[in-house]
Amino acid sequence: MRKMLSYNYLFDIALILLSTKLLGLLTKKIRMPQVVGALLAGLILGPAMLNVLQETEFIKQMAEIGVIILMFTAGLETDINELKKTGKASFLIALFGVVIPLVGGFLVAHFFHEGNVEGGPSVFLQNVFIGVILTATSVSITVETLKELGKLNTRAGNAILGAALIDDILGIVALTLITSLADKNASAGIGIVLLKIVAFFVLAATVGVVFYKFYDKWIRRYQKDMRRFVIVAFVFCLLLSFAAEKFFGVADITGAFLAGLILSKCKRRSYIAARFETTSYMLLSPIFFASIGIKVVLPEMNAGIIWFTAILVIVAVFTKIVGCGLGAKICRYKNSESLQIGVGMISRGEVALIVASKGAAVGLMNSLFFGPVVVTVVVTTIITPILLKLVFQKKQVEPIHSELIEQYEEVQKLEDAEEHIIDYIEKEKIGK
Numbered sequence: 001m002r003k004m005l006s007y008n009y010l011f012d013i014a015l016i017l018l019s020t021k022l023l024g025l026l027t028k029k030i031r032m033p034q035v036v037g038a039l040l041a042g043l044i045l046g047p048a049m050l051n052v053l054q055e056t057e058f059i060k061q062m063a064e065i066g067v068i069i070l071m072f073t074a075g076l077e078t079d080i081n082e083l084k085k086t087g088k089a090s091f092l093i094a095l096f097g098v099v100i101p102l103v104g105g106f107l108v109a110h111f112f113h114e115g116n117v118e119g120g121p122s123v124f125l126q127n128v129f130i131g132v133i134l135t136a137t138s139v140s141i142t143v144e145t146l147k148e149l150g151k152l153n154t155r156a157g158n159a160i161l162g163a164a165l166i167d168d169i170l171g172i173v174a175l176t177l178i179t180s181l182a183d184k185n186a187s188a189g190i191g192i193v194l195l196k197i198v199a200f201f202v203l204a205a206t207v208g209v210v211f212y213k214f215y216d217k218w219i220r221r222y223q224k225d226m227r228r229f230v231i232v233a234f235v236f237c238l239l240l241s242f243a244a245e246k247f248f249g250v251a252d253i254t255g256a257f258l259a260g261l262i263l264s265k266c267k268r269r270s271y272i273a274a275r276f277e278t279t280s281y282m283l284l285s286p287i288f289f290a291s292i293g294i295k296v297v298l299p300e301m302n303a304g305i306i307w308f309t310a311i312l313v314i315v316a317v318f319t320k321i322v323g324c325g326l327g328a329k330i331c332r333y334k335n336s337e338s339l340q341i342g343v344g345m346i347s348r349g350e351v352a353l354i355v356a357s358k359g360a361a362v363g364l365m366n367s368l369f370f371g372p373v374v375v376t377v378v379v380t381t382i383i384t385p386i387l388l389k390l391v392f393q394k395k396q397v398e399p400i401h402s403e404l405i406e407q408y409e410e411v412q413k414l415e416d417a418e419e420h421i422i423d424y425i426e427k428e429k430i431g432k
Helices: 008-029 034-045 057-076 080-111 123-134 139-149 155-181 190-221 227-248 252-262 269-295 303-330 335-344 349-361 367-393 397-431
Strands: none
Touching (some): 008 034, 008 057, 008 269, 034 269, 034 367, 057 227, 057 252, 057 269, 057 349, 080 123, 080 155, 080 303, 123 303, 123 349, 123 367, 139 155, 155 190, 155 252, 155 303, 155 335, 155 349, 190 227, 227 252, 227 269, 269 349, 269 367, 303 335, 303 367
């Protein structure tokens, strides 16, 4: 007798898409990122509250494809030239913005050591992983907020953008290292793990150069049907993600990000990115973000968990402000600019959710800690736009004055040019 198929997944998808969109629009209306609404949808409908949705194998696999596309798109949209321009300043800001939150998260987790996974990786690695989560910075949320404030092209805005891009790369490397070390089947030491990571990056670079040359020439030669190039790009992303996990013990999202980075300079990049964004927006991203909320099973809120959540949020906020602000100060930014840069790097957003979900999958984080981590992500995402408005409004007399002078000079140039044109026309009339 044929086994009856269950079609409950259709209802689950419909419910996820509808709820994430409605709550996303609600959060957008109050000028908050829509990812917060998608996360709240999963929390509300999941076991933490209404218990309407549970994590199935189908949702889990769809969410994995969603996160791969999300990181591939992030790689596609990364401006390599912008990374080069920001140079030393952005690197130092990102480095301090990774190291200090890493240490802060480790100390918090070490203090609440009772939340570690029994039979999982070493307690030290589990504590370090909490720090790795805090190293993340959401580029999309930061950039969107700066655009709304009209501060993206300021000196501090450019530093935030460059540092956030480098921060993501450092975070991916840290995640790759910690997940590789946590592999129970790997008997190799840290030297072998690092060697495998380096070997993967070398292979990715070599294959990437060859593939890019072929792909770019192919696009330039055949441009009538662009859909084939989108499919080939996706195949390349999936294969690099598969190779990363299967042969090198590297996180699949690292392969996806590198695949996007390799294709970020190709012709019609915008077209390819737009098609992936449509696919991600319509189906995969809502499922991924909702799945994070669905995974949350709130433990008994004893005093220890409440204190852990509160301290983790405080540490997440202040370690980014102190770390990135210190890096900016070393690079001779003003005090006000250093504060702006530090605040601009607070938001953890989707990057931290990706890191948390990957770590939980390999036993690096106890389910007791997942709820507090999600709360931390939501809080940092919500307060970043608010704090950015406050720090950019303070002590803006000098920048405004300089902007007025620049605008006055531009007007003067236009008036001078207009006078020259009028004189030329008058002379032409007299000549005729």
